[in-house]
Amino acid sequence: MSASHDQRPLDPAGDGSPRDPVADITAAVQRCARGDRAAIAELYDRTCGLVYGLARAGTSTDAGAAQVTTRIYARVWRDSVGFRRERTCALAWLLRITSEEIARCVDPTEGAPR
Template identity: 45%
Template sequence: MSPVFAVGTGTGQERETVWRGWLRRAAEGDREAFAELYDATSGLVYSLVLRILGNPADAEEVTLDVYVQAWRHAGRFDEARGGVAAWLATIGRSRALDRYRSHGARQKRESGPVHEESPSEEPSPERLTSMSEDRRVVAEALKALPADQRQVIELAYFQGLSQSEMAGHLGLPLGTVKTRVRLGMMCLRERILEQRG
């Protein structure tokens, strides 16, 4: 296995060579190589996104979006145009600015005129239909995951186990559980986006 060079370790050229190798393998569908790339570079992307958004929860979500996009478009990375970190940072900056603008527009809409009618406690029929559709989409996406990824997602979200508890329950190294959760969440998000078109 190649060494994991986190930001700030190894020479710049060594890191770039390893990261490009992982990205090339990811373009061929190698999820483990992509997980290695994520582990080595996600701190950099998260820091950049957090500086733009200032909100850790939004930054985590946008960082995940960045890696979903990077997984989908790994084959489009052009080595002649720059390094892997710069490519990921560009995607991160673009996604973060989109989120920032979207959040600003939503705040304007929400601070619009206030209606005297109080909202009903009961969800409307339209909202119930939408909630039902959301559950169906998530269930379909979950079924489509590889069994090992589906297992850890279900343990985390339906039984409330932490990653350490899952490692003990499954008899697996914690790193393996973390990788399965991360890949499972990325695949789940990608499949949900595909189903929603």
């Protein structure tokens, strides 16, 4: 690997400071817990590719993935008050919810949404 290759996260603020995507996700979840509606939109924007991709793989249809993804973010909004960063990483918490909702919404014999 070249010594000139910079592996710091992108600098969306433009101030030269590296960003920690996991810290940003954690902050958004904590803001959701305080009822900040903009935070769920931010969390969605930061994580929807991953969440939708997992939902699509689990449901095998775009419609099923969209339905499951909606359920996931509704649950994140509802359950964010119980999130404790000292217990788990926010991204791991989101992925656990994603896994649980995919399992809840998919017919195990067909891979289709229930």
